[in-house]
Amino acid sequence: MLDNTEIRKIEELCKENRRNIIKMVHNAQSGHPGGSLSATEIMTVLFHKCMQTAPKWKNDPNYEKRDRFVLSKGHASPIYYSVLSQLGYFPKKDLMTFRIFGTLLQGHPAPFCPGVEVATGSLGQGLSISCGIALALKLDKNPAHVFVLMGDGELQEGSVWEGFMNAPCRKLDNLIAIIDRNRLQIDGCTENIKALDPLDEKLKAFNWNVIEIDGHDINAIYDAIEAAKKADKPTAIIADTVKGKGVSFMENNAGWHGKATNQEEFEKAMKELE
Numbered sequence: 672m673l674d675n676t677e678i679r680k681i682e683e684l685c686k687e688n689r690r691n692i693i694k695m696v697h698n699a700q701s702g703h704p705g706g707s708l709s710a711t712e713i714m715t716v717l718f719h720k721c722m723q724t725a726p727k728w729k730n731d732p733n734y735e736k737r738d739r740f741v742l743s744k745g746h747a748s749p750i751y752y753s754v755l756s757q758l759g760y761f762p763k764k765d766l767m768t769f770r771i772f773g774t775l776l777q778g779h780p781a782p783f784c785p786g787v788e789v790a791t792g793s794l795g796q797g798l799s800i801s802c803g804i805a806l807a808l809k810l811d812k813n814p815a816h817v818f819v820l821m822g823d824g825e826l827q828e829g830s831v832w833e834g835f836m837n838a839p840c841r842k843l844d845n846l847i848a849i850i851d852r853n854r855l856q857i858d859g860c861t862e863n864i865k866a867l868d869p870l871d872e873k874l875k876a877f878n879w880n881v882i883e884i885d886g887h888d889i890n891a892i893y894d895a896i897e898a899a900k901k902a903d904k905p906t907a908i909i910a911d912t913v914k915g916k917g918v919s920f921m922e923n924n925a926g927w928h929g930k931a932t933n934q935e936e937f938e939k940a941m942k943e944l945e
Contacts, residue, residue, distance in 0.1 A: 672890050673720065681889050684757060685715050689917045690944045691753040691766055697937045699770035702778065705927040706822060707750040709853040709886070709912040716892040717818060717849070718754045721900075724786075738815050739788050739804050743797020744822035744851065745779040746929065751787075752776050760786035795828025797821060798848060802837050805846040805905075816845050816900060824856030827865040832877075838905040839878035846905040847896065848879075851886065853914035855925045870909060879907045886910025918943055 673681070688711050696702035718724060722738040725731040742751050749769065756763045761775065761784075768774040775784040779792030788804075791797055801819040808815050825831060838846050852870070854861050861867055874881045880902040884891040892910065899906035914928070915921025918940045932940060 673893050677720070678889050681712075681715055681719060684719060685711050686944060687757070688715055688750055688753040690941065691756075691763075692749040693918070693932065693937065693940045693944065695749045695752070695766050695769040697932050698767050700931045701770050702749055702931060703746040703929045704749070704918075704931075705855070705914045705921060705924070705929075706744060706747045706851065706853065708916045708918065708921065709914045710744075710747055710750050710820060710851045711916065712887045712889055713820065713849055713851065713892055713910055713912075714750045714754050716889055717820075717896060718758060720893055721896040722818065723815065724758060736813065736815055739801075739808075739817045741789055741797045741801045741804070741817070741819040742780055742787075742791050743801075743819050744794065744825060745790075745792035745797075747820070747822070747851075748776070748778060748780050751780055752784075755784075755786040758786070760784075794822065794825035795830045797825075798831050798834035799837070801846055801848070802834050802841070802843060805838070805843040806841055808845060809841075809843065814845075816847060817843075818847050818849065818896075820849050820851060822856070823850055823852045823854060823861050823867060823870075824864075826850070826867055826870070827861070835874065835877045835879065835907075843905045844903050847899045847908065848905070849896075849908045849910055851912055852909050853886075853912040855914045855923070855928065857925065857928045859925050874907045874909075878904065880904050881907050881909065883909040883911070886912035887916060 725737040780787040781790040805817040882895045921927040
């Protein structure tokens, strides 16, 4: 559990990340604010408090022992880039190059960007990629963990369930999947499109350790990840979240899955995030 000082610091970092998300998408007039905002606390706690990162990138002597992260929901790159900038992987001013041709900060993350392990964006692939990385680390006797952030919409892909079946079979207790369960995808509510519930029971049936939390509760996120590190099987953290969290007119609105603000909306959002 984090103390009050640590929580306040994370809260301020989350505010900065939310402002960055809105600025980046508005500046590019393209991007995905809804799912980036829902994952803000998850990503901020994970990178600032739970992961062993290598901020000096490949010059870090502990580079090979770094924890690995895969953003399976690659369209949520704005929150990923914002957190990486906070950790010093690249200057914060570079955030405003988001989605500009030739930039390191493409619409979906690619490994030429410092801090990015693999290219993602084709939904349903991240868990299988993470299984492969986790197995390789096991074979190398490397103590690092693999974290993968997944959208709940992509759980409708068959390849995801192959990954869920594979991880316990290979005893990948170094693999932690975090599911951003905001219950909305580009076409609407996940339960109307292809229902996932009871998600926890399905994952337990696949022999995963399952933890369900409030995905905006900083201490709950921290405690769940720390518990998952000690589990003797792969862990799935189902984080119940609100799509568009923090901006009133974006919250629980599937229309803001992949849409940029106009000037009036931008100013309103930024005022709310002061």
